[in-house]
Amino acid sequence: MSSRSQTIADILTRAIIDHRLVPGCKLGERELAEIFDVSRIVVRQALIRLADDGLAQIERNRGAFVAKPSMQEAMEIYDALTLVEQGVAAQLSDRLGPAGWAELRQHVERQRHAVAAGNDALADVLGQEFHTVFVRLSRNKVMQEIHAQLVRRTTLLRSLITADFDYCNLLDDHSRVVDLLEKGRLKQAMDLIDTHHRSVVRGYIMDREVFPEMTPAEALAPYLEAKADGATASVAPRKPAKTSGPAKTSGPAKTSGNSDGATAHLHVHLPKKDPVPTSRAASKKTNRGLPT
Amino acid sequence: MSSRSQTIADILTRAIIDHRLVPGCKLGERELAEIFDVSRIVVRQALIRLADDGLAQIERNRGAFVAKPSMQEAMEIYDALTLVEQGVAAQLSDRLGPAGWAELRQHVERQRHAVAAGNDALADVLGQEFHTVFVRLSRNKVMQEIHAQLVRRTTLLRSLITADFDYCNLLDDHSRVVDLLEKGRLKQAMDLIDTHHRSVVRGYIMDREVFPEMTPAEALAPYLEAKADGATASVAPRKPAKTSGPAKTSGPAKTSGNSDGATAHLHVHLPKKDPVPTSRAASKKTNRGLPT
DNA sequence: AAATCATTGATTGATATCCAATCTTGTGTT
DNA sequence: AACACAAGATTGGATATCAATCAATGATTT
Incomplete structure (x- = not known):
């Protein structure tokens, strides 16, 4: 078992990439x-x-906040991701064996089924996972870790944007990349990777200031169930009073059953149904305003 | 100023990449x-x-050690570095303006002069710095940080190897990469980058178990001078001081692959001066005895 | 009343001390 | 010699405390 700080860092990471x-x-x-x-x-x-x-990001004497990358940084992250995946593509086009290509195709198929079944959440996860599988086939752990970090940061970025992706298009990109690479058309594959990421970035609109916001206690509760086994269960209220904001709509995002317990929090971006009334609109200045 | 743990991490990083x-x-x-x-x-x-x-690397209940990468990991690090620099090369070949090419050429010239002057230490530093300048011209801070981290790890690797480089050859590679890129011969430039790194890795022999070893106290002494301002060596009272103040410039500096590793701590493998086995200061605070 | 200044409160950065778990070592026993 | 066991050392962590700084007041001045 790793150290506790690592465990907590992992949980916080999960909560962030889950957009909680x-x-x-x-x-x-x-x-x-x-x-x-x-x-x-x-x-x-x-x-x-x-x-x-x-x-x-940690500001001296002010504390830590979930990072809020600038548009500039967002583009840099995607540029870096493109660069890495293009490089991996070049390596794979030389070195990947039949088993590798099969794995990639199989993954694409799985996503295609998810899309066909209307399971957008699963499709989204598989779509991201494709890139991870892709890099894993390079068999370079260092590269994998760098890539994983970049992917985490892009996932963070998606909290800031209008995630209105066209899964079919993106999925098709994956499929075509595999095709092109296996046929040795490296240049075209690399261009497609570039286009693929640019098509994601293009949808970014970062000036929206409205987030569905939860207090950390609410956001993190699902991840604690495993730890606070049975009895003590509900983590919630040790000290209800102070928690910053007024209790907003407690149900963060319906998520109906929310059965998934610990592992499977794969929250997809919901369309803008906005069940949340505009109560927050003028209510107060939350601490979301960041310096810079 | 940043936190103390960051300052100490920076000093330790310096000491490691200086091979102390x-x-x-x-x-x-x-x-x-x-x-x-x-x-x-x-x-x-x-x-x-x-x-x-x-x-x-931190092992639970056993403590932290300076990382000792395996040969496998060493190759992965160099592969990743190659991938990153090839990608940057591709970007620069499109986007870099005359000023950028001039900066690269100027850097190569500086190293050439150092070599001509027989200043191997400086040549070594400049040789590494070239790669950093190269990546900085991509104007992508995320990429720069990733690259800087990889460079630090390669520098660590050089503690494990027979550093018997042919500076002239490596320098020539730098020069030729710039030439090829500016002429738009991207493919050849990328191949040369690959070859360049492979030529470094080829010299690696990692099974040597004998290092010139210093105790941490000996290794770190040079970096403490700046902190022990004014009163220098003296007893260094622990409680009242806390001199957060005046440290300033001469301090440890930021690690980011910034130039000027030239603070003179150039890893020269020290002669095997028999380390005092346990004679190390048993006293507590006073053991910051200055070097020499 | 508006603007400025000062006090209060809360949070962070950091230290010291203490404790439990674990690893290492050295010794004693068989 | 091999094994077991006790002692010591080191790490991981908790708690309590303190200084410095930032945020939010409230009081004072114009």
């Missing part, structure tokens, strides 16, 4: 310490890890 | 805490940063 903790959200040491029932020091170590990973 | 702390070297919390005159917790946070950077 949104950019700009304050990550107070004392608050998190109470939520996880550990000392502040462990929380601090976890926050250091998150900051090193680019998912949080 | 060699792979496998134990980084004991208490020992480092006394050396830097901080609490163990700050040291621990610094070690977490190093581990996240790949320069140290």
